[in-house]
Amino acid sequence: MTEIQMPRLSDTMEEGVVSTWRKKVGDQVSRGDVVAEIETDKALMELEAYDDGVLEKILVEEGATVPIGTPIAVLGDGSGAAAESAPTPAPAAQTPAPAEAPAPAEPAEPAPAPAPAAPAERGSKPKASPLAKAVAKEKGVDLSTVQGTGPGGRIIRADIEAAAAAAASAPAAPEPAATPAAPVASEDVEEVPLNKIQKVSAKRLTESKQQAPHFYLTSAIDVTDLLAFRGTLNERLQAAGGPKVSVNDLIVKAVATALRANPSVNVSFAGDKLLRHKRINLGIAVAIEDGLVVPVVKDADRKSVSEIAAESRELAGRAREGKLKLDEMSGGTFSISNLGMFGIEQFSAVINPPEAAILAVGAARDEVQVRDGEFVARKVLRVTLSADHRAVDGAVGAAFLQQLTSLLEDPLRIIA
């Protein structure tokens, strides 16, 4: 009998969701076969079997969350003996029968959203330890506003204390649920549970906006030449049978080049020190059906525009399928968020920690400019740099943006 366990797929992973079983009970499984898809806090990963055998028992149903190391299925020889002696999920093979709570499959309902949510309905009460409930009562913390970090999302005392401390340290913050009597789910209101990615995003973006003092610098860039250059470039590429490049690909390359010239922006704030990144890894924000992911183009400064184009297209495609690998989403040193395709003129993005800056790119629009006393029609694109003032000063950000502008206005230099 062999157990298949919830794998640790990243350093930060504490639990995972069995998203889909690709094999069913009775199926023959060979080493290397994908048996299930596991949703982590960052991605959907395929879980491969390490052994051969027959899938005799599924211990954790689809949609359930369990801690890493928990047995989720049993492989046997097909006789059913393995299923008979299905494990109480004891993590260490050595431990003599430690009494293990037989990790009950968590109901598929998610832990309560961390955001100021409408109070959870009866029947979807957040799971909390008795101690957490008692402390919450004493400190006046609403359990439905707390994200549990215990097993299976259980709210534990530490979560209540953190919530109480956060509330105490932010006395000026308005009551988040000050919306007049937030409605509970009813026939007029549908409750939409957050998936893991959305939960993590909510947490990380809140931390970013609360902890990193953002400042914003906007530049209007004349991209008339850039668009013409892209047209020419794409004609040549097509003639050679290659794929086209987008404006964004050119911007990614230009940002990488500008960062190489302004390394003080390619940093992270780390408490009492700054981390200066030697590599330039650019995160490209991609909207997916239910959330936002940021795949990373590694060493963008050393890649050609065509390489960047091919890689971004591939990453964005897999992002939408939820098939990004963890290492494709980590290690970013700077991010780019482009809403130009929606006709957005300009916007300010939230920094993606632990990065120190993010560039928000708007749409290229026809504008009238004054040149040598004449009105001329030009294509203008506005970019806004959001920077973490703990790590980047205004002048440093401005120098970077100036460099980026001059590159984009003189596009041959991008590929120089």
Add this chain to the structure above:
Amino acid sequence: MAVITYRQALHDTLREEMLRDEDVFLIGEEIGVFEGSYKITAGLLKEFGEKRVRDTPIAEEGFVGAAVGAAMLGLRPVVELMTINFSLIALDQIVNHAAKIYGMFGGQTSVPMVLRTPGGGGQQLGATHSQNIELYYAFVPGLKVVAPSTPADAKALLLASIRDDDPVLFLENLSLYNTKGEVPDVVEPAEIGKAKVTREGTDITVIGYSRMAMVAQQVAEELHAEEGINAEVVDLRSLRPLDRQTIVDSVRKTGCAVVAEDDWLTYGIGAEIAASISDGAFDYLDAPVRRVAAAEVPLPYAKPLERAALPSAESLTTAIHQTLDAVGRRR
């Protein structure tokens, strides 16, 4: 204050009590001429003679019954059962007679006797000679069951057991006989039914008795030295009466608990402790009570298998880590 073995503490206490009270006598297999299977009674036959140190045939039901009668008539027998496994032969005498006589006869006579017996596995003695069946006795009203883990407690609890007017099963453990500890020059009898907090802590409560109380103590010291975890250790010392108050008070302080027991898990001592905690400290619990116990098999003879089947410092450490993880104290 002397440092002596658990074995020596038992021997000295028997001798002192025999000197103090003429009604105290010893009875059991091989305790006289052979000086005891585990040498607890060394030298006592020579010192006190056959009237006070009585060797018996291999007939547990017979000599335990004789001790019950002697106790009813005013003597204070201290029976040595070679191991707790052999107490099964005398189960009827212990459960149906020693435990019931005081109540069934309206308190006309009590049964002041002690049944000393070692339990425990790990010595490669095979499944029938390696059991931890103290629960069979802790289950029975009318009996008291004590289980000291240190030489000082062995002394204080044996004194109390000999002087107690009810039948007391005094549980020893083969692996404790050679352990050493400080014993004060003057030892007062312990109060039977009182647990002891042997290490103060705030992070987690670890509860054990006999050998596992000692293991819990070691694990707690290691966790403190290596990880800065402050575990509170409760040594039960007495299984009946069970000191629920001390257990509950500790868990109310720490919010989580692990029970370490040498017996089997299902229906074991730990189950009673866990139930008592949920009863008395429900609103203080941050995680379920976890139990570490022996694998539910007849104990194997083969050394590695025997070792794997018994609870250990490693399995206890794992359970403590899991519980601390569940309450977010190892991040």
